[in-house]
Amino acid sequence: MSLPELPAIDLTEIVASLQDGILLITLRNSRKTNSFTEKMSHDLIRVFQWGDADDRVRVILLTADPKERAFCAGADMEEVIKGSVLLGRKEDSEDEHRDPGGQVALSIYNNRKVTIVAVNGHAWGSGFTSLQLPFDFRFIWAGAEITLPFLRLGILPESTSTYLLSRLVGQSRATSILLSNAKMRPDSPNLSSLYQDILPNKEDVLPAALSFAKTIAATSAPVSITYTKGLLHHPGMTIEENHLLDSRAIKRRGASKDGEEGLKAFMQRRSPNFPDTVSGETSWYPWWKSRDVNQPKTKL
Amino acid sequence: MSLPELPAIDLTEIVASLQDGILLITLRNSRKTNSFTEKMSHDLIRVFQWGDADDRVRVILLTADPKERAFCAGADMEEVIKGSVLLGRKEDSEDEHRDPGGQVALSIYNNRKVTIVAVNGHAWGSGFTSLQLPFDFRFIWAGAEITLPFLRLGILPESTSTYLLSRLVGQSRATSILLSNAKMRPDSPNLSSLYQDILPNKEDVLPAALSFAKTIAATSAPVSITYTKGLLHHPGMTIEENHLLDSRAIKRRGASKDGEEGLKAFMQRRSPNFPDTVSGETSWYPWWKSRDVNQPKTKL
Amino acid sequence: MSLPELPAIDLTEIVASLQDGILLITLRNSRKTNSFTEKMSHDLIRVFQWGDADDRVRVILLTADPKERAFCAGADMEEVIKGSVLLGRKEDSEDEHRDPGGQVALSIYNNRKVTIVAVNGHAWGSGFTSLQLPFDFRFIWAGAEITLPFLRLGILPESTSTYLLSRLVGQSRATSILLSNAKMRPDSPNLSSLYQDILPNKEDVLPAALSFAKTIAATSAPVSITYTKGLLHHPGMTIEENHLLDSRAIKRRGASKDGEEGLKAFMQRRSPNFPDTVSGETSWYPWWKSRDVNQPKTKL
Structure with missing residues (x-):
């Protein structure tokens, strides 16, 4: 290696x-x-x-x-x-x-x-x-x-x-x-x-x-991994809010090129070849706001 | 059946x-x-x-x-x-x-x-x-x-x-x-x-x-189940807030007809027959607010 | 006893x-x-x-x-x-x-x-x-x-x-x-x-x-225990907030008399004898606010 x-x-x-x-x-x-x-x-x-x-x-x-x-x-x-x-x-x-x-x-x-x-x-x-x-x-x-x-x-x-x-x-x-x-x-x-x-x-x-x-x-779509980690680390505050979040995510991913490829590969019983990239997913992710802890002015 | x-x-x-x-x-x-x-x-x-x-x-x-x-x-x-x-x-x-x-x-x-x-x-x-x-x-x-x-x-x-x-x-x-x-x-x-x-x-x-x-x-009082599930799904944000919530709930349930029947049945070593109904418990429950996710206007 | x-x-x-x-x-x-x-x-x-x-x-x-x-x-x-x-x-x-x-x-x-x-x-x-x-x-x-x-x-x-x-x-x-x-x-x-x-x-x-x-x-420094319990019971709402909290705590404890004694005892391979007291730790702890549930006016 x-x-x-x-x-x-x-x-x-x-x-x-x-x-x-x-x-x-x-x-x-x-x-x-x-x-x-x-x-x-x-x-x-x-x-x-x-x-x-x-x-x-x-x-x-x-x-x-x-x-x-x-x-x-x-x-x-x-x-x-x-x-x-x-x-x-x-x-x-x-x-x-x-x-x-x-x-x-x-x-x-x-x-x-x-x-x-x-x-x-x-x-x-x-x-x-x-x-x-x-x-x-x-x-x-x-x-x-x-x-x-x-x-x-x-x-x-x-x-x-x-x-x-x-x-x-x-x-x-x-x-x-x-x-x-x-x-x-x-x-x-x-x-x-x-x-x-x-x-x-x-x-x-x-x-x-x-x-x-x-x-x-x-086997796993990279953007799907990113979204799943995002939802595990930043779930909705309530089940209702999480439902709104994952509904949006599933609609988005289902309509994506990855979603199309995933379905095709499943029907054709072959390994998927996902085209979407994590760096290309910029419009919604991340959906939460983080504090920039590296700013010296960020205080408790 | x-x-x-x-x-x-x-x-x-x-x-x-x-x-x-x-x-x-x-x-x-x-x-x-x-x-x-x-x-x-x-x-x-x-x-x-x-x-x-x-x-x-x-x-x-x-x-x-x-x-x-x-x-x-x-x-x-x-x-x-x-x-x-x-x-x-x-x-x-x-x-x-x-x-x-x-x-x-x-x-x-x-x-x-x-x-x-x-x-x-x-x-x-x-x-x-x-x-x-x-x-x-x-x-x-x-x-x-x-x-x-x-x-x-x-x-x-x-x-x-x-x-x-x-x-x-x-x-x-x-x-x-x-x-x-x-x-x-x-x-x-x-x-x-x-x-x-x-x-x-x-x-x-x-x-x-x-x-x-x-x-x-x-064996279980239906309204007691409803309250317990409510507290498990919507606990206080802090232990103090949960103490206020379950203090109120226990005072309420202890003074209810179910509470009276539960105590009697316990003393008489018989099965309880609870009179209170979930549909009748409308004054306090639910104590939290939920977003109505079915409104099309409810957005993230 | x-x-x-x-x-x-x-x-x-x-x-x-x-x-x-x-x-x-x-x-x-x-x-x-x-x-x-x-x-x-x-x-x-x-x-x-x-x-x-x-x-x-x-x-x-x-x-x-x-x-x-x-x-x-x-x-x-x-x-x-x-x-x-x-x-x-x-x-x-x-x-x-x-x-x-x-x-x-x-x-x-x-x-x-x-x-x-x-x-x-x-x-x-x-x-x-x-x-x-x-x-x-x-x-x-x-x-x-x-x-x-x-x-x-x-x-x-x-x-x-x-x-x-x-x-x-x-x-x-x-x-x-x-x-x-x-x-x-x-x-x-x-x-x-x-x-x-x-x-x-x-x-x-x-x-x-x-x-x-x-x-x-x-073997454990009492103030270190107090801080660790505080962080377990009152962690940051996000990982970033927790990082700010435990960074402050570790800086504070590292510079304390306990920190000095802990390091010395470690290097000298002996049991530590911690001088700091919980009652003396008043300037930062607790870093969260609690509701006073014993006030009769504290309501839900």
Whole structure:
């Protein structure tokens, strides 16, 4: 797997390649057990934004080298001690600080493509909150240790994990995961519903995720995925409002070139070949308004 | 089981009967593998609205003939190809279209009576989104195939399923169900928490659901059910607001004739015989405002 | 375990003691099978509020005597028949009534300390809704019967259970639990995800909960717990808003004395000794506005 189609961008903490519609990202700062650095956050945001914009990308898949000890060892403690942006620079005010783990989480969660993570090693701190929770699908090695050291460090779970985890698995499990300091395994009852699949060997995780990714890339209309994610993340406030939203979306998609092709392929019992592109869908999507958190003037 | 008490309404795609407080609805367009047609949507909405209004109805139970291949085979493809209302008529604007699956879902979800579905065959597309998710209780045959072909057809999951599924089982499982094209079985970890019971034989599904329905009809105060459903579907925005809502409801119900009868029956260790009626509860319920989605002028 | 440090307050329905940062509360109106009385609600609210305010308290743990038949037998029927405040006094209007079970639930759910319940006997009615759902962690005896008699009594589930249960385990299970009159066991699929641990013997429940409580009290920064609970209960309305909230919180905590001590203890591989206090954290927390439900003028 090579990188020919990816524009040359200065990536130092990750490797990225594009093949068969799948943008594969591999964490690679092995010197630091794949710990989460400021530069890693920049690299990830840049590649996720590139994958969001490029119509060749159908699925974005994040993984690590299974030979590493950890998938991601959490925030890089050297940088934290130096006073990096990870916990906020001294010169930033409380209003100005933007948690890098949360910035990465936003670039994944708000992505218009399907996102998948293949966790083939241990995951500590932001290796769970930032690099697992915002994804659409999570595959993991059964032996992975999940450890959340936030309360023991006198800080708290970040990367929008308090928002995401309650929505993903309910507040009972979210509370248990975030308020207890226990070391967890993927098959723990509190965690297991987060995972699409739990694989016995480290080496099996990426192939399982890749095979799943290929099926999605080959069979699902990209704009349909974008709309479905939009409705899952921004449903109507009431069932009536959601009915108005999905009625409009289904009318729009049913009359689209994709809708025509999907029906034809179904009748002819062949694979569909969808012509519509995510970047071309600009008239209605997104139908919600987001706050621009990167404006320094955006305050609580 | 016969239909003597049900008003003569022109039902062609379903059969309905009323006995012991249970309105039993059976899908019956076997010519089309119980596929979801425009007429079926009209029939279902009519009967669910009738069941909502008639005080003799305590529980509404939907099922199909277990000898059919499918409980419901999803949207009728002949109608879709003809350009029926199912995906939106050509002459309708995006603002005017109202998804028929969503219209059915609203008539079930907003029903003031307990609703139960007994899925005794395969369920594809709207046979899952429209005819399972909006119910209070779901019983299913273990061998049922659940298949969601939306993304493969270039459209998207409809019938308010993006709203309902996230609320019912959390966003992690909802995303997995709606974004993957996999064929699922009821015992799949993503689906299983949706079901009250999963029965090994097709023929066992309706009897299990009926027995459950009879217990509810015989022991639960209808107005108490209506209030509980109202609070589950329209909880306070905060715990404080919910406390104000359920304090008012409990004061109201405790002082009602039902409350008096419930207490007496409890002390006398006999079955209660509740006098209050849902149609008679007009002064406070509903305590929320809904948008009238059937007004053509109601827009996003 | 004795009560030396607890201020003398007139508790008749519960016993309370403080040791190693754990405020242990034991229900004790054995004459009435630990039924939920008006006085019990006053006692519980008083002690939970005291535990919220006193910085020596890290964890609040509620239990009962395992030799009792029930952990809590629900609303005291004698008081209900007399027309006590439990279902609303005759002289109160619908707007004025405040459900005592809900008042207790608010004092637990809004508590800034970790709350744990050890259910070592049967739990009926408010013994489930008021005395289990609002806690952060629930431990229970496998043989406990959970029975919700509300609909059979012509009333409805109270104590903000319609709000809490949907959030805790999703609306599918919440509906099933609250709308069916079935007797449930903790290992029922609808209930099991509510519990941190299910113990085979009554006598094992409190020790398991205490051991868990001690670990939290010894290792977690109290203010970090308060912030994490705040974010779980009051997340941003959107992921962007939550990112602004937890960015501010992490900057604040990272720069705090606790943050400094947490990092030092981590580097020195020793247990942390956090100096910051919950009562001292007054400038930002709480960041949300709550309605004062105790004001008689607060209406829906």
